[in-house]
Amino acid sequence: MADLTHGVNLLAKHCSQLTSLALEVKDYVQMASQPVLFFFNCLFAENDELETPPEPIELGSLASLKSMKQLNSLHILYKNLNDNHFENIHDYCPQLKRLVLKTQQKLSNQTLHSLSKLKSLQLLKIYSTPYKMTEISDNGICHLIDNCPHLRVLTLKCGTTVTDTTFDALKSRANRWPHRLFVFEYCWRRTKEQHSIVWTENDGFVNSHRFWPQLLSMPENLIIYSREYYTGWCGTGALTEQNEYADLFKIDKECDENEHATVDYGEYRVAKCIAVICCDSYTIIPLIHSTKMSFNFDDNLCSLILSYLSIEDRIRLECVSKQWHRLAYNSVHELSYPIWWLNHRRDSLTPHKLPDFL
Amino acid sequence: MADNADHIDGDDNEDVRAQQNLIKIKLKSSEGGIYECGLTAAKMSDLVKNMVESLGTDAVVTTEPIILGNEAVTDAALKKIIEWVEFHWDDPPVDHDFEDEKDRRNEELSHWDKQFIDVDDQALLFDVIAAANYMDIKGLVEVGAKHICSKIRGKSCQEVREMLKITNDFTAEEEDAIHKENAWIYAKD
Numbered sequence: 001m002a003d004l005t006h007g008v009n010l011l012a013k014h015c016s017q018l019t020s021l022a023l024e025v026k027d028y029v030q031m032a033s034q035p036v037l038f039f040f041n042c043l044f045a046e047n048d049e050l051e052t053p054p055e056p057i058e059l060g061s062l063a064s065l066k067s068m069k070q071l072n073s074l075h076i077l078y079k080n081l082n083d084n085h086f087e088n089i090h091d092y093c094p095q096l097k098r099l100v101l102k103t104q105q106k107l108s109n110q111t112l113h114s115l116s117k118l119k120s121l122q123l124l125k126i127y128s129t130p131y132k133m134t135e136i137s138d139n140g141i142c143h144l145i146d147n148c149p150h151l152r153v154l155t156l157k158c159g160t161t162v163t164d165t166t167f168d169a170l171k172s173r174a175n176r177w178p179h180r181l182f183v184f185e186y187c188w189r190r191t192k193e194q195h196s197i198v199w200t201e202n203d204g205f206v207n208s209h210r211f212w213p214q215l216l217s218m219p220e221n222l223i224i225y226s227r228e229y230y231t232g233w234c235g236t237g238a239l240t241e242q243n244e245y246a247d248l249f250k251i252d253k254e255c256d257e258n259e260h261a262t263v264d265y266g267e268y269r270v271a272k273c274i275a276v277i278c279c280d281s282y283t284i285i286p287l288i289h290s291t292k293m294s295f296n297f298d299d300n301l302c303s304l305i306l307s308y309l310s311i312e313d314r315i316r317l318e319c320v321s322k323q324w325h326r327l328a329y330n331s332v333h334e335l336s337y338p339i340w341w342l343n344h345r346r347d348s349l350t351p352h353k354l355p356d357f358l
Numbered sequence: 359m360a361d362n363a364d365h366i367d368g369d370d371n372e373d374v375r376a377q378q379n380l381i382k383i384k385l386k387s388s389e390g391g392i393y394e395c396g397l398t399a400a401k402m403s404d405l406v407k408n409m410v411e412s413l414g415t416d417a418v419v420t421t422e423p424i425i426l427g428n429e430a431v432t433d434a435a436l437k438k439i440i441e442w443v444e445f446h447w448d449d450p451p452v453d454h455d456f457e458d459e460k461d462r463r464n465e466e467l468s469h470w471d472k473q474f475i476d477v478d479d480q481a482l483l484f485d486v487i488a489a490a491n492y493m494d495i496k497g498l499v500e501v502g503a504k505h506i507c508s509k510i511r512g513k514s515c516q517e518v519r520e521m522l523k524i525t526n527d528f529t530a531e532e533e534d535a536i537h538k539e540n541a542w543i544y545a546k547d
Contacts, residue, residue: 119448146470149449169469176465177450294523295484295506301491304499308463308507319536320515322527 009064020073025059026249059085065092072120073098079249083110090117097150102127102248107158109140116147125155130245131229131238133159133189142169155185159229162186167214167224174222185225303327372448379447381415384423385440391433392423395440399447403439404494430488434479438486442474442498467504475505480523 011018059078062085065071071093081103089096096118101107107126115124124144128134136156142165145151151173174182190211208226209215215224229238297305306314306327318328379396385406386392397415401407405426410418418424426436467475477483487502510518519526526533 142469146468147445165469168466172466172468175461176468178461294525297484297488297491301488301499304491305487305503305506308500308503309511313507313511315540317510317513317515317518318540319528319533320518320526321524324524325528325536 009067011064011068013067016067017070018068019070021065021068021071022075022077023059024075024077025079026077062089062092068093070095072096075100077102077248079104081105081107083108083114086111086114089114090119094118095120097121098123100125100127104129104246104249106132106134108135109137109143112136112140112144116144118148120150121148122150123153124151125153126158127245128158130157130187130241131159131189132242133161133229137161138163138165141166145169145173152180153183155183157185157187157227160186160188162188164212164214167212167218170222170224171218174219178219178221180221182222183225184222185227187227187229189229299323299327303330306330375448381419383410383418385436386423386425387433387436388427388429388431389433391436393433393436393440396444396447399440399443402443402447402495402497404496406493426489426493428489428492430485430492432485432489434482435485435489438474438477438482439489439493439495439498442490442501443495445470445474446497467501471501472505475501 011021059076059081065074072095074093074096081101082105097120099115099118099121103126105128107128111126115121126136136158137160141154141156141160141162144154145166146169170182170184174180208224212226215226218224295302302323306324307330309317314328318325375398379398381397382394383397383400383406384392385395385400397410397419401410406424409424413421431439475483475486477486483502483505487499487506490498490502506522510521513521515526518524528536
């Protein structure tokens with residue numbers, strides 16, 4: 001059985017300036033009379049976007065993509081696409097900005113870790129068989145978010161295990177760039193604990209915030225699409241979707257992007273999040289004490305550190321030491337108490353603090 | 359909706375910065391350890407940046423390492439600092455048109471930064487913060503400050519003293535006086 005390596009080699013040789021490439025390796029392609037290379041030759045001159053349904057082939061290595069220095073968009077449809085294909089993708093196409101992967105295999109966090117080395121990545125979409133859970137979870141998603149500073153759209157149309165950790169990472173990213181729009185899509189299945197939540201509300205749909213209350217406090221520049229893999233009473237809906245998805249990989253079945261999209265969006269529970277300022281979600285874990293070192297910073301640094309505390313914390317902690325007492329109000333950035341409240345407390349406020357506050 | 363991402367502007371200087379980061383310079387800790395760091399990453403330190411600009415890149419690359427003499431810049435702290443700048447050197451630049459001081463201060467740390475700064479060795483944590491302050495790496499100082507504040511938020515004075523190993527240098531009378539002065543903060547309506 002042939003693989004795409006030779007074809008991509010030829011492509012790289014003749015089209016080194018290619019910026020966008022779509023590789024669709026479908027099943028049981030009967031084109032034995034025409035060699036793969038001939039097929040590529042026909043397409044070179046006309047179009048940067050290639051759809052390649054040649055003879056029965058495997059994907060082969062992606063190493064040849066390395067010659068395409070300008071390649072920034074890659075679309076791969078291949079049913080056996082797995083974690084191993086992406087091990088060195090940052091060497092092959094480091095300039096990738098858009099990456100779409102469609103597979104029938106269960107990808108894992110390993111793929112996300114590999115893709116996180118693509119520093120220019122802006123959009124990533126991963127599709128896998130509906131209603132099948134993959135091993136993609138918080139670890140891989142957060143690693144990707146942390147390592148791809150330009151990532152704006154992350155679509156995981158495959159079963160994922162997502163918790164608040166992912167939402168924290170997304171929230172942090174969105175808050176950091178408030179003028180940019182971020183989109184996150186994922187599919188999930190209920191845990192045993194979540195099964196206790198009544199599922200029939202709002203015409204049979206459950207709002208995602210019933211499961212993740214944190215969704216209500218997301219920034220407005222972050223849009224999250226959450227889809228539950230709920231198999232229903234007999235599971236026929238799931239089976240139908242799985243069959244329709246499998247058709248994508250068959251050459252004798254006409255199945256375009258629009259048709260696929262219709263299937264995918266059929267049961268979406270959409271969580272459009274509303275902006276609420278929230279910054280106190282740290283878990284407080286005691287530090288492990290060092291025997292040789294104490295908090296011994298000079299006034300400037302101590303003052304800077306204290307400046308990140310709320311007024312209330314500063315007041316409560318000002319008698320930790322004389323240094324803290326001296327510096328606690330050096331930099332007040334925000335008055336969080338309403339004026340009426342201060343008036344109410346006016347008699348008990350000492351004069352030396354009010355000028356600092358007001 | 360996803361196509362909004364198609365219109366992201368590239369950074370003109372991105373390639374230059376990436377190329378510059380391939381150039382390695384040497385940094386020397388107060389303990390004598392010498393460590394390599396990408397030039398762009400190292401220039402996240404205003405101290406190093408000023409030195410490089412004064413001496414010229416060629417001189418910095420070819421001559422002796424840059425000596426960071428402050429005692430907080432231990433081997434371990436310098437390695438942590440290099441890890442941080444090597445991760446953050448290609449962060450998108452701050453857009454002052456859309457970000458203000460208040461938002462930035464209230465912003466949560468990223469998942470990576472939380473893991474980075476959440477070290478078991480408190481002495482190392484303090485060294486990293488002090489060294490970052492000496493090297494004038496504002497982003498890292500902020501990460502350290504936010505981390506410490508997240509730990510002490512809601513704690514009592516005594517708990518904070520124990521946690522951060524701070525000696526109480528107030529007399530009992532002085533402390534009582536401050537507590538009385540601040541009694542209103544604990545009062546409930």
